[in-house]
Amino acid sequence: MLTDSTLQAWLAISAVDITAIGLFSLLGIPYVLKFLWAPLLDRYSPRWLGRRRGWIAASQFLLVALILGFAFQDPSKNIHALAWMALALTFVSATQDIAIDAYRAEILRPKERGLGAGLSVAGYRIGIIVSGAGAYLLADHVGFNVTYAALAAVAALGLFATVAASEPKAPVGLPGTMSEVVIQPFHAFLRRPESLGLIALVCLYKFGDAAAGRLTTTFFVRHLEFSLTEIGVFYKGIGISSSLLGGIFGGALMFRWGLYRSLLVFGVIQAVTNIGFMFLAISGKSYVTMITVVALENVSGGMGTAALVALLIAICDRRYTATQFALLTAVASIGRVLSGPPAGYLVEAFGWVSFFFFTAVIALPGIILVFILRGNIDRYDIMFTIRPDER
Template structure:
């Protein structure tokens, strides 16, 4: 099925199942705050004269996206005060985290980084914490509200909503800043979070689910017995037991190969995190207006990027998960050479469109392949906690190093910086081949099950 037909089928499914409609709204609520503390924020800071070094360092305020696994088991295990009894666990936490995002965005709307950068950093931190927590809750709601065989379509719908949220926070915020000001832009974005509030109020709450280890083969059953034997005493706190069981299950099922797997996940999107925080400062420094950036980088880039998850899902189904993962990793890294070319050529709209086309498609394809791979690694018994751990792992190294991206640009310039980020594709390719070779030696039944889960997840992909 071609991407256009898949998109129409997706819309029909959304209309037929209210859970998918709510997933669309929650995906939007997840995507909206991300750029507002990331690249859109970078454009705002650069415009008022904040140095590239300081812009890069401020990116550390968004590290909550990368360490959300630290409190994910708590949100999964415990009901929120008061709202838990009124709305259920997932919807209660959704409302709390979304109200926190709104508070943070209104704080950013009222701040002025030119005169009080400290307050801007504070409200960025508040927004990032609640936005990252919202992502944990949305993933938990998604996994528990619908059967596992429908997770593929849920992920595709989530990706669609997420990209619309990204479009609003990117192009929408830049347009508002161009024709009004940044205060109006961030205030409007805070108002758009009411869409997520409505979803939290009326979405169905998942039924309680008991975590049970599933045995799909004799080997899996044996490993489950070992995991049960190593569980901590019943007197241990629930949150500590949640960490122990989720990690033990992952290590017992994978063994030593988990080391290169984790290295691969940590490095896979590193080039995008390094380059992403400096893309808007590059556009501003080259002399592009906010309207030009919105038209080409955001709207046109949105259209190109929207096709990538469907093409990625199709490639996973047609060629397999590991070949698609290998191609995506190489393509995403080498696509940054187009940004180096733009930096060398100057303010040329043709080269900007070329760079945005290559990066948007390659990044979207790679994101879909990685998300599908991480989904294939999780166990049904610990899906929410393990996925939070893996998704944090892929973001943490990139966000730690991205804080120094401004300093690197100041030292070496944009062309050298973007060319250097593309070289990360080499170790990514080597690790892909190592993991691929190991996957070929796994139990055939287990490999088939994981390939099926990856194919379902490949229908959609997130950040």
């Protein structure tokens, strides 16, 4: 969030050109490419805190330092310096994601995975709200420089949680060489007949949802003319309860519905909520409509992400958790990263109403792939209670 919508809001009020704002979404490329250095986290274990927590702690320390650095920047005077700092921040954040994803996949017992995925999504959404709603509210009164300094202090709290947590037991058969840790994770996954279909599903499942969210903050600031405080309260703040509900409820439903039905229903709901933003663009500034649309978007987004995360956990081999999970989440982030630049041009060419309708249409391929891969999804659902290294 700190290099996404929060930074987008800072750029928007600093009179940065909307095309440049759209290009800033390319700073998320490290999330797409993080599988390139993920093997290092499978191969090497820091001496302090262990194989997973050691990497998490190191990443958190660097994140605090970089976020604090934002407090001394001015987008209107040196946009290039801010861009380079944002790139460094996304690189370290992507590394932290690799370590946390691997930790979650390895620490959760089989029966805990569905609800665990839901809770992790809920926690992620809380982080989004804090760095979004909290940042907007604070920035509207004291400016973004002080806000980023405060967020650096909040980020430092994560170090205490990392130290207090337990370290998952390392699986048998860990890779012993860099050659093995680089080649085997890809070979083990790609030799599955359904591998390409799964990659396409992971890439496209949340593509429409991601495209709709690329310029939402700019949409509220410039088209509907909401203040930062209003955005913080109604757009970000209202999402707290609905995000928690979406993540937890989605995780709970997976125990009853299974992965296939969850992916299908949650995918359809995600597409429908994009239509809600289209109606908001037509009706104009309306608190009731905004609250309704935002609440539905957060619920559906949390449910969809919970189902997708549960699928990723099920298909990863624990010997190469960091690498395989990083590869799959990187694929999932392609839509979120690459939809930014064309989003700005689409808004300028066709307007907000057509843009949000288009984001609903491009959600359909992901839903269709769920139908096509039903047999494979059902098979992984059965395997969901078995550790990948025990198959």
